[in-house]
Amino acid sequence: MVKEQLIAAITDKRARVGVVGLGYVGLPLLAEFAGRGFQATGFEVDENKATQINSGESYIGDVSASVISDLVAGKRLRATTDFDHLKDCDAIIICVPTPLRKTKEPDVSYILSAAEEIKQRLHQGQLIILESTTYPGTTDEVLLPMFEETGLKLDTDFLLAFSPERVDPGNPEFQTHNIPKVVGGVTPDSTEAAAHLYSQIVKDVHAVSSARVAETAKLLENTFRAVNIGMANEMARLCYALNIDTWEVIRAAATKPFGFMPFYPGPGIGGHCIPLDPHYLSWKARQHGFDSRFIGLAEEVNSRMPEHVVQLVADGLNDESKSMKGSRVLLLGVAYKKDIDDVRESPALSIIDRLRARGALVRYHDPFVKEVHFDDAHTEGGGEPLASLPLTDEEVSNSDCVIIVTDHSGIDYSQVTRLASLIVDTRNALNGELRRDSRARIIRL
């Protein structure tokens, strides 16, 4: 039986592991398997990434180049663009992107093209696991029929499971090895083999009864965040209208030792997960005639935050008898969260676009992001790319307003409070001490 065969190969580390898609999720996973003694091969469509890995370099912040170069030198890890080597893998894990179409519908085309490559080489004895976040039913409604078209049989010839990824880029405390892993197979044999594979690299593996449960659990996790952040953002706007300090309110509520979990407002949600994943769930729900109202409401509230931030800037400038048009506005941080270089769906892009549309002269500083591009800019000519500028005293003091969009750790906030005239702090990055010393007027969310 294929399950016993695979479990034995995994236990004595004979199993060869393939990871398809070497991004924020796939590369750390590949390195983890290689580091635990497995022969690990990464499959990429981006030749440049494969070349970098094979030269011992890393383009992902959470994976150090020294780890990659040691594993490559020890012949444990390699990357390739030749999908024929999928034939040589016993377990294949798919970690490709799952974006949304412009219509906000799921775009599973990357999953389909990865699955097509696997299908062409599928053979007896293989375990396939999907890790990309997707709507419930993708694994057994889409992948299973594709693989069965080969004539091979589930359980007798191959196994198929879903296991969501929970990696949190830039989080030094939780990385692949110490984040519990949920695993749901299309059959019990698939669950068992996949859970056994992950137990080699992760301490806690939580098996569930089906791939659908695992797919939905991931969407619940991210929808939970989107909805709660939405509520925090609504509270921030409500408190602004009532002239109450939102952050003090949250700090006070968080002293309750049960029944409350603090979430914080911000300039809007970003990244490849929280703004997108809930749409995968609501889309699937709509197919079944169900309208998921919390998801829609959270999206509405969260997507208004960039405009609210721009309004705070306009209010602040107005109080100094300045207009937005022609004012110099400096953004601190354009990444969607602190200490990483990811600008996908970052609210900073929307804020810059809106500021430019109102005639502001926008500049930015981000130690992690050298340049940003604006493919969907509203303004004519406003789509010009911007480059990060050094955070000099002159840059800060010449700005009419400084907006803290991302609270990166490495920024000297005392320099900002000492020299800026107006600061809009969307992250509560300026603690009480700094605020007391400030010559600037500070507006917080």
Ligand SMILES: NC(=O)c1ccc[n+]([C@@H]2O[C@H](COP(=O)([O-])OP(=O)(O)OC[C@H]3O[C@@H](n4cnc5c(N)ncnc54)[C@H](O)[C@@H]3O)[C@@H](O)[C@H]2O)c1
């Ligand atoms: N980034 C996160 O924090 C995070 C966290 C949890 C889950 N996820 C989910 O994991 C999945 C991957 O996300 P990511 O952030 O790693 O994406 P990413 O864009 O960083 O990486 C995906 C990689 O897949 C490659 N690729 C695309 N199509 C391919 C194909 N057909 N064959 C081989 N390689 C291909 C791309 O070149 C890219 O390098 C998504 O479904 C995402 O929602 C991401």
